[in-house]
Amino acid sequence: MTTPPRRFTLGPVADYEPRVVADQPEDAAVLAPIVERNGEDHLLVTRRADHLGDHPGQMSLPGGGVEPYDGSMLETALREANEEIGLDPDSVTVVGQLDDIRTVTEYAVTPFVGRIPDREYEPNESEVAEIVVLPLSGFLDPNNYECERRTHPHYGDIVVHYFHVDGYTVWGATGRILVQLLELTTPFDPPARIHRDR
Numbered sequence: 365m366t367t368p369p370r371r372f373t374l375g376p377v378a379d380y381e382p383r384v385v386a387d388q389p390e391d392a393a394v395l396a397p398i399v400e401r402n403g404e405d406h407l408l409v410t411r412r413a414d415h416l417g418d419h420p421g422q423m424s425l426p427g428g429g430v431e432p433y434d435g436s437m438l439e440t441a442l443r444e445a446n447e448e449i450g451l452d453p454d455s456v457t458v459v460g461q462l463d464d465i466r467t468v469t470e471y472a473v474t475p476f477v478g479r480i481p482d483r484e485y486e487p488n489e490s491e492v493a494e495i496v497v498l499p500l501s502g503f504l505d506p507n508n509y510e511c512e513r514r515t516h517p518h519y520g521d522i523v524v525h526y527f528h529v530d531g532y533t534v535w536g537a538t539g540r541i542l543v544q545l546l547e548l549t550t551p552f553d554p555p556a557r558i559h560r561d562r
Contacts, residue, residue: 369551370404372545376549378459382464385464386472391430391437391471391472392474393427395426396462399482400482405499407500407503409495411494425538428448449492450485459477499530
């Protein structure tokens, strides 16, 4: 039996030419922050505050909507990560960008991938209920993954991915972003691939 990798191979992310979505009324950007801990890569995710109007209590990546004063989508992702978890933008080693995705709340979300220091981060309680650092090995364990097909009213037949790691379930838009990250950087090969234009 092959031992799962303990590190993301991030070269393919740096070389990737992402697909852009430009047909949604709102734009947002997120950061997929990778933390090295005890010789293994981990992904930092947040649990959204229960009082939020969109996706309360769900696991998500630090990020949010574009503001008029943001100079770029990357600036949006880094600003939001700073606001949500106290991440210093200067401490992020940005690796690259993944495909834009559409969300049910009519956002086009641009995901960035970056390495961040392994330290304690402070949740902004107005937006974030909890900060969680989950190991790559947990996402690659086939026993922790499942998917289902659904019919979306606007996008038709879609695949919804679920990762159950350390008592948390990552799914929805974050699950879709994570699938592409894993496909590019690890041997992860889900039995049902999501359509990249969904």
